[in-house]
Every structure is written in structure tokens, then in C-alpha cells.
Amino acid sequence: MSNPLVATVPAALISAPGSGQGKSLVTAALARLHRNAGRRVRVFKFGPDYLDPMVLEVASGAPVYQLQPWMTGEQECRWRLAEAAQEADLILVEGAMGLFDGTPSSADLAVLAGIPAIPVIDAWGMAQTFGAVALGLASYRDDLRVSEVIANQVASERHGALLKEGLPDSLSLFGCLPRDEALNLPERHLGLVQAGELDDLDARLDQAANMLLEAGLDRLPAAVTFRAEAPEPPPALLRGHRIGVARDAAFAFLYPANLDLLQAMGAELAFFSPLRDSTLPEVDALWLPGGYPELHGATLAGNAPMRDAVQAHHQAGKPILAECGGLMSCLTSLVDGDGVAHAGLALLPGTATLTKKLQGLGMQAWSWQGHTLRGHTFHHAAVETPLAATWQSQKQTGTGGEAIYRSGNLVASFFHGYFPSAPEMVAHIFTGTLTE
Known part of the structure; x- marks a missing residue:
């Protein structure tokens, strides 16, 4: 093993209570927002997924790698994050399904890497109950850091104020996102439509990033120190092929x-x-x-x-x-x-x-x-x-x-x-x- 890679950089896992809450587009919009601000952004995707990473790559301008402790291995998860931290100004990880769904779950990865989770919660049809959902996510595991949440599908300023009032003192709103078609991407039977098939994807991402900026979601998350050993190079078994x-x-x-x-x-x-x-x-x-x-x-x-x-x-x-x-x-x-x-x-x-x-x-x-x-x-x-x-x-x-x-x-x-x-x-x- 070589000398360990060590670097400290703002980082967050963007997750949700379940699928369909808007975390994919929020992650992509955050990446584009900070990239447009001149920051070097690296995004990872938890779990096996080909379609979300295509969009995230366009949003961030950098390749998107998978992190899944069972599939890729825990050591590789640590190494890829530490390697990215050598050059990045911000690291984002998009979770899969709900925060605690699967074995291992997105939460397991966050704990493994020491990354705080920021859940995106669809607030449509909710007011103060939003706080109960957020508190449940934040308190379900003692070893997971959740101190901020993002409210999606917020109808008005008054709606956002009610959501904020319902949060316990231990939690705060990272921001509120309005109900807007700009925060959606087309889908088909396996998930999002491939990034290369969307001629207006850059424009969509810039529009979504501007919406996040106007909503005050341009703050950087907490800094995380990443440390890992680089893996040994694989054997050159395909040389000449x-x-x-x-x-x-x-x-x-x-x-x-x-x-x-x-x-x-x-x-x-x-x-x-x-x-x-x-x-x-x-x-x-x-x-x-x-x-x-x-x-x-x-x-x-x-x-x-x-x-x-x-x-x-x-x-x-x-x-x-x-x-x-x-x-x-x-x-x-x-x-x-x-x-x-x-x-x-x-x-x-x-x-x-x-x-x-x-x-x-x-x-x-x-x-x-x-x-x-x-x-x-x-x-x-x-x-x-x-x-x-x-x-x-x-x-x-x-x-x-x-x-x-x-x-x-x-x-x-x-x-x-x-x-x-x-x-x-x-x-x-x-x-x-x-x-x-």
C-alpha cells in the first residue's frame, strides 16, 4: 500500500425518505449550481445505476463513479472519495431509494465515509408533519449525521414557513424548492431518459440551478476529512488485447x-x-x-x-x-x-x-x-x-x-x-x- 490520501472538503449525501422525492434532480442541480459558481464538483452515485450518473456527469462536468459497499467494496468507496477530495471543492453523493433502504443502504455508506446526509422530502400535502418525517430520518440511527433537510414541492412562502416551524430545534431547513416542472426530467421504463437524448439538458440544469440559487441553496455543506489507501494496481492480464x-x-x-x-x-x-x-x-x-x-x-x-x-x-x-x-x-x-x-x-x-x-x-x-x-x-x-x-x-x-x-x-x-x-x-x- 502507498501513503494514504488525506483531504478535507465539503461533502453531503443527498437522500430521501423514498424514491420519487426529487433527490436526483436536486443533486444534479446542486452540482450545476456550484460548478457555475466556479467550484470543482465531484458527484458519486450510491448503488448500481447507469442513468442518473449520465445526468450527474453533464451537471458536474466530471465522471460519476458508483459507490456501494457490497458491490464495489468498502475500501474502494473510501479510496474513490479520498481521491476525488484531492481536487474537488465539493463532493456530492446521490443516494438510492430511501435513506435506509437496502443492505447496505445509503445511510450505511454515509456512516462508512463520515458524510452527513441531507434528505430531500416531498412536502406536497404536508405542513407540520414534515417535521415528524424529518425527525424520524434524523433519529433513526445514532451513528448517522442529519442536521439539515431540503423541502421539495413547496407551494408558497407560507407553506415553507409552516414546514420550518414544524422542525425540531435539532434540525434546520437547508432550503425550500417550489413546485415547478423545471425540477423534473423525463423518464421511461428503466428510469431517467438517457442524458444524450435530451438536447436541452444543459438548459434544464442551468434553470434548475438558478431556482436553487434563488431559494438560497447555494451554501456549502459541512466539511469532511477523507482518508484512504490507494489500491494495488491490477495485473496486466489484457496487455496487447x-x-x-x-x-x-x-x-x-x-x-x-x-x-x-x-x-x-x-x-x-x-x-x-x-x-x-x-x-x-x-x-x-x-x-x-x-x-x-x-x-x-x-x-x-x-x-x-x-x-x-x-x-x-x-x-x-x-x-x-x-x-x-x-x-x-x-x-x-x-x-x-x-x-x-x-x-x-x-x-x-x-x-x-x-x-x-x-x-x-x-x-x-x-x-x-x-x-x-x-x-x-x-x-x-x-x-x-x-x-x-x-x-x-x-x-x-x-x-x-x-x-x-x-x-x-x-x-x-x-x-x-x-x-x-x-x-x-x-x-x-x-x-x-x-x-x-
Whole structure:
């Protein structure tokens, strides 16, 4: 281990009593507000999420990494925060779901890192009861610091005054946000619409930041001292390997930490678009990550040259990792939300069908020969295939998991892996040496 990284910087976990309270947009607006003020802002997202970080990255102007003590490991959580603190003027962490939801929860991360939590509470339809909700969040755990709250969906100055009056002396209002469409972003079945699909996202973020500024939410949170050891570099098991990574509106669910790890192990990354490109780059392996192939079924099906190139790659025995949307695109056909079937890459027999009901959600792990790749699953799709699963992931809690299929050197599953949790196993996937 090297000398520890130590730095002190204002920091806060932006959380809520539950989903739908407005914490995502508040976090993004706070990041943009302070960035517009000339501060260097680093934002992190608690838990597995691809969509919120896209917006947070645009808001802050810096990459957004995941922090989740079970998936990424406690030491990595401490290190990423301490590393960011070396250069940042402000660190924000967006929580997931409610403050105490999940194992571990957003609160667990806040305690681990010593960060105060600032809950965003939807005050619609509440007056003094707002204080009871805030007090409950603040007093539920003795080891968690909660001294300020943000009121969202506030109807008027009088409404805000009632909310403030209802707070106990131990709590104060960080600020009140009005009911305004500027504090909302469009959503679809997996969450927020991808940042790259919103042409006016910068304008929306600036407008939201100005609203926060007018509401007096431009104060910096309390300073936190971060301390951590830098991790040992991973083994250079991918030196000399060139990996093609699909990245466009259909395939965009990529953790920055996963890309960083591949490069740290010596891989060269070549990005390409299955939607727009007609040929593959010269690569040794392919990665088809998750995304929204079901929204682009006709375009993908109509790109015959790309389909031929991917099939030739597969037939040559070269490795492919296909995650979630990648799995869906690898089947013979893909049925979209309107019930329309589109031709897939036909690397695996069967059909992927978009469903209205959630089919998989939660933290999972895939164990192989002493290695454990941790990650998650989240999908509104079902697969029908005559193939038997070669492996199966396991839920963090409970039984069952996702089927992991293998055909030649293609590995495909709804399971999304967090690569730094098992570097050697990831190297075996991309070098085609993963034995059954």
C-alpha cells in the first residue's frame, strides 16, 4: 500500500425518505449550481445505476463513479472519495431509494465515509408533519449525521414557513424548492431518459440551478476529512488485447470503473456504434453492454453489415461479453414494447421480449473458480431459448439469480458485472479462457 490520501472538503449525501422525492434532480442541480459558481464538483452515485450518473456527469462536468459497499467494496468507496477530495471543492453523493433502504443502504455508506446526509422530502400535502418525517430520518440511527433537510414541492412562502416551524430545534431547513416542472426530467421504463437524448439538458440544469440559487441553496455543506489507501494496481492480464466496446443510444450502460479497469489491465478500447457503423474495428474481443436495443430494434435489424461483422467475429471464436440489452440483441429476435419483432444478431437461439412487468431487480454475484464478480440485475424483458444456462448468478439475499449463457466464446446474461470486483475473472472472459 502507498501513503494514504488525506483531504478535507465539503461533502453531503443527498437522500430521501423514498424514491420519487426529487433527490436526483436536486443533486444534479446542486452540482450545476456550484460548478457555475466556479467550484470543482465531484458527484458519486450510491448503488448500481447507469442513468442518473449520465445526468450527474453533464451537471458536474466530471465522471460519476458508483459507490456501494457490497458491490464495489468498502475500501474502494473510501479510496474513490479520498481521491476525488484531492481536487474537488465539493463532493456530492446521490443516494438510492430511501435513506435506509437496502443492505447496505445509503445511510450505511454515509456512516462508512463520515458524510452527513441531507434528505430531500416531498412536502406536497404536508405542513407540520414534515417535521415528524424529518425527525424520524434524523433519529433513526445514532451513528448517522442529519442536521439539515431540503423541502421539495413547496407551494408558497407560507407553506415553507409552516414546514420550518414544524422542525425540531435539532434540525434546520437547508432550503425550500417550489413546485415547478423545471425540477423534473423525463423518464421511461428503466428510469431517467438517457442524458444524450435530451438536447436541452444543459438548459434544464442551468434553470434548475438558478431556482436553487434563488431559494438560497447555494451554501456549502459541512466539511469532511477523507482518508484512504490507494489500491494495488491490477495485473496486466489484457496487455496487447484490443476490445471493441459498443457505445451509442442503444448500448450505453457502462460503468467508468469497468472501462478504467480494462485499460489498467493493459487493454486498448475501441468504441463503435451498432446503430451507425457498418464495420467493426479491428479487435480481439467485443463488449455489448446494456442499454435500450428495444427502442432501436428496426435500426439494428436493418444494419445487415454490422450484423454480418459481429457474426463473423463470433464464428471466428473471438470472445464477446453481452450484458442485459447486449444479451437481448444476441438472440434470433427481439420483440419491442409494441409487440413488433425485430431480427437480432442470431448468435443465440431464442427471443427476447420486452415486458410491462419488472423481471429482475437487485444485487447479485457470479462465482467462478474462486473468483466472485459482483453486480446487479434490472430488466423489463424475458428470454425464451432452448439453451441451458452454463452458469447462474446468485442474489445477494435470497435464492435464484440470472441465467448466464455460453456459446463458443460468447458469454451473455441479464447480469451486469462490476469488473473491479474480480479483475482476473474479467480477463478470462475477454480472452476466451473462461472454462466451464
